[in-house]
Amino acid sequence: MTLKLHSHPLSSYCHKVLIALYENDTPFIAEIVNLGDANAKAQFAALWPTAKIPLLEDPAHNRMVPETSVMIEYLDRNYPGRNPLLPAGVDSRLDARLWDRVFDQYVMTPMQQIVANRLRPDSERDPRGVDEAKSTLAMAYEMIDRRMANRTWAVGDAFSIADCAAAPALFYSSIVAPFPSTHAHLGAYFERLIARPSVARTINEAKPYFQYFPFKELMPARFLN
Ligand SMILES: N[C@@H](CCC(=O)N[C@@H](CS)C(=O)NCC(=O)O)C(=O)O
Numbered sequence: 001m002t003l004k005l006h007s008h009p010l011s012s013y014c015h016k017v018l019i020a021l022y023e024n025d026t027p028f029i030a031e032i033v034n035l036g037d038a039n040a041k042a043q044f045a046a047l048w049p050t051a052k053i054p055l056l057e058d059p060a061h062n063r064m065v066p067e068t069s070v071m072i073e074y075l076d077r078n079y080p081g082r083n084p085l086l087p088a089g090v091d092s093r094l095d096a097r098l099w100d101r102v103f104d105q106y107v108m109t110p111m112q113q114i115v116a117n118r119l120r121p122d123s124e125r126d127p128r129g130v131d132e133a134k135s136t137l138a139m140a141y142e143m144i145d146r147r148m149a150n151r152t153w154a155v156g157d158a159f160s161i162a163d164c165a166a167a168p169a170l171f172y173s174s175i176v177a178p179f180p181s182t183h184a185h186l187g188a189y190f191e192r193l194i195a196r197p198s199v200a201r202t203i204n205e206a207k208p209y210f211q212y213f214p215f216k217e218l219m220p221a222r223f224l225n
Helices: 012-023 038-047 068-078 090-119 127-150 161-176 184-195 197-212
Strands: 003-007 028-032 055-058 063-065
Touching: 003 012, 012 068, 012 090, 012 161, 012 197, 038 055, 055 068, 063 068, 068 090, 068 161, 090 127, 090 161, 127 161, 127 184, 161 184, 161 197, 184 197
Parallel strands: 003 028
Antiparallel strands: 003 055, 055 063
């Protein structure tokens, strides 16, 4: 009756949920989904039609939980541990959800657009889309730099769902669109994130797969060894 995370070791959204699971040593098994295989994808889509990874299966409650932000709230409520990932106060919970959305929509999404563009044949590439994604990232980097000027984590004093979203989004975005040297608070926040044991473990476990990342030539050596 163990939780099962349908996932892939290279996927940034899967990293977001792995970080949440490792924060509280929540027992689970990972099942690799190969979305590149049409049959595997069709079988997976039968579980949840978007066929996006990850998908959390909870046999104990006979429940499939899609969407990473919902998964982390679900884990927080049903499998609580030493590190609550949603703050207790109503206003701070709203803030945590807000910053979770900011990292997903304004860092993860444009980062994914840039990566997806690289995977396409030359004739289907979209330079304007890549420029727009880079502008969105520049806006988000500025916003996060200001936010992190006088705080350790994205919301309140404790590591939260917002930091679970931030870590993989900034990990991959920092490779495809490096942080400007002027954004010292953003850079320092990123270093704190990757030093967090749950994040370090997630990155470490993904290392054998980074050779398949479409921008592997830009990946810093410290993430490859
Ligand atoms: N909003 C979704 C996004 C999940 C998502 O975009 N997952 C990516 C992997 S990081 C995926 O499944 N991509 C494959 C595809 O779009 O076909 C969530 O938070 O769970």
